[in-house]
Amino acid sequence: xxxxxYQRADSTTQAAAGSVRPGAKIIAGGTNLLDLMKLxxxxxxxxxxxxxxxxxxxxxxxxxGLRIGTLVRNSDLAADPRVRQRYGVLSRALxxxxxxxxxxxxxxxxxLLQRTRCYYFYDVTKPCNKRSPGxxxxxLAGFNRIHAILGTSDxxxxxxxxxxxxxMRALDANVETINRQGETMVIPIAEFHRLPGKTPEIETxxxxxxxxxxxxxxxxxxxxxxxxxxxxxxSYAFALVSVAAIVDSTRGRIRSARLAFGGLAHKPWRVAQAxxxxxxxPANTATFNTAANAVLEGARGFGGNDFKIxxxxxxxxxxxxxxxxx
Amino acid sequence: xxxxxxxxxxxxxxxTRRTVIETGTTALLLTTLPRAVLAAGPVGDNEPPPPxxxxxxxxxxxxxxTLDPRTTxxxxxxxxxxxxxxxxxxxxxxxxxxxxxxxxxxxxxxLTLAAMHDGQSITTIxxxxxxxxxxxxxxxxxEHDGFQCGYCTSGQICSAVGMLAESQQGMPSYxxxxxxxxxAELTDAEIRERMSGNICRCAAYPNIVAAIKQAAxxxx
Numbered sequence: 404x405x406x407x408x409y410q411r412a413d414s415t416t417q418a419a420a421g422s423v424r425p426g427a428k429i430i431a432g433g434t435n436l437l438d439l440m441k442l443x444x445x446x447x448x449x450x451x452x453x454x455x456x457x458x459x460x461x462x463x464x465x466x467x468g469l470r471i472g473t474l475v476r477n478s479d480l481a482a483d484p485r486v487r488q489r490y491g492v493l494s495r496a497l498x499x500x501x502x503x504x505x506x507x508x509x510x511x512x513x514x515l516l517q518r519t520r521c522y523y524f525y526d527v528t529k530p531c532n533k534r535s536p537g538x539x540x541x542x543l544a545g546f547n548r549i550h551a552i553l554g555t556s557d558x559x560x561x562x563x564x565x566x567x568x569x570x571m572r573a574l575d576a577n578v579e580t581i582n583r584q585g586e587t588m589v590i591p592i593a594e595f596h597r598l599p600g601k602t603p604e605i606e607t608x609x610x611x612x613x614x615x616x617x618x619x620x621x622x623x624x625x626x627x628x629x630x631x632x633x634x635x636x637x638s639y640a641f642a643l644v645s646v647a648a649i650v651d652s653t654r655g656r657i658r659s660a661r662l663a664f665g666g667l668a669h670k671p672w673r674v675a676q677a678x679x680x681x682x683x684x685p686a687n688t689a690t691f692n693t694a695a696n697a698v699l700e701g702a703r704g705f706g707g708n709d710f711k712i713x714x715x716x717x718x719x720x721x722x723x724x725x726x727x728x729x
Numbered sequence: 730x731x732x733x734x735x736x737x738x739x740x741x742x743x744x745t746r747r748t749v750i751e752t753g754t755t756a757l758l759l760t761t762l763p764r765a766v767l768a769a770g771p772v773g774d775n776e777p778p779p780p781x782x783x784x785x786x787x788x789x790x791x792x793x794x795t796l797d798p799r800t801t802x803x804x805x806x807x808x809x810x811x812x813x814x815x816x817x818x819x820x821x822x823x824x825x826x827x828x829x830x831x832x833x834x835x836x837x838x839x840l841t842l843a844a845m846h847d848g849q850s851i852t853t854i855x856x857x858x859x860x861x862x863x864x865x866x867x868x869x870x871x872e873h874d875g876f877q878c879g880y881c882t883s884g885q886i887c888s889a890v891g892m893l894a895e896s897q898q899g900m901p902s903y904x905x906x907x908x909x910x911x912x913a914e915l916t917d918a919e920i921r922e923r924m925s926g927n928i929c930r931c932a933a934y935p936n937i938v939a940a941i942k943q944a945a946x947x948x949x
Binding site: 404406407408409430433434437438441450452454478481482487488491494495498499501502503504505507508637638639 | 777778779781797798799801820821822825828834835836837840841842844845888891892895898899900901902903905908909921922923924925926927
């Protein structure tokens, strides 16, 4: 690990202001950042610890939603009775991620901001445009079993590894931030994570000195909520494909559906057209096929991850059939 | 404050407290001190960062340490306090051998900095037994042969202590059928899912599950 100075933040604006300094990094749970620092993928010269800031509450919002402080631990969020009752997809997605020890430490904001698990991003001896802009992408022609099939670029085919963010995408969450002037902003989660394009090193729409303070959930939409995660082992593994689905259906007919996917792209993937195909449609194989076609439009495999295209289709079929009892 | 405390020589004084290594203090110091330096990694061209002062309450004893800020909680325990029960397996939060309890909650001590836990209370495997009376989970691991090589065992046991507390508090798991039920029954599937952060390369898993069930009072 490279040497750094350690400082505890006294206030949110102080943390935001401090984060602008060259080499400065905010640390919360640290489960991803310290891992990367040990490998010298991340080499901050200053760590600003925000763990003692009062950002660890889950509160009801006036509109019937929830406001989740950025320091709420993944385990506490998953276990919150309101989340379990009203946002089951979020609880289930959180419980699908990492291990109990990591969930006890990992925070809401940190989960959103975690870095990709691309092997080449982690290996400092290999080219990676995300870690070292302009150096190339070793995954394109490398071992790319876990990589993206949607929204990729010639510069990067990494995926975003979060389960939590996929559920939040289906729930239309908003990310609340504060900047060093103390101004607060709201970023819809759809706009929070970016596609790699030519600048895969820029992963979110956060501006310098802007830090996450909370995530808000609107009131839950009608319907059943499911999180299905497909992975190489039954527990404690990242998703090859995951689906956060919220489906309102009755007697073989779908009223409305929301679908967000993990493991497929540089951000949680959601396709409005697929959801439109499902709305007011009969719950049958033909409908599910049409929706899957819309989700996978433009999908491209890179050899090792070609299997993700049929796997996504089958996973979506299975989830929709189960949810609509078709 | 423990009478053994010193900012200058944390190893020397702490080691004498531990009967298990009473006779090997000098040899231990010779091997642990260089490793303590190595554990923090190369300092590089820059001046070393200012040290962090950290107060930790470990197994009921107060410890005052002055540490390179890079020191993980695991390295603080092992290299500075000679509490070597917590093991370094992967050092990347993937194996669970370093599991300890902070304020009663299990975490990977390799993936957190000691400085982040200033003022907090930590329980390690060394803090579970009452003298010669083993913690029920320790006794159950012995009785059910919940290990072969034993390297993962302290992490498994600390993790199980945390897991049973989580279960009592009603924490659900990924395999809990109904998230709205207040507390899931600890079936074998629940125990396996909840313990998935602890890897055992000897694959003593069936016996680990049996030991946990016995300690939890679940018929095996």
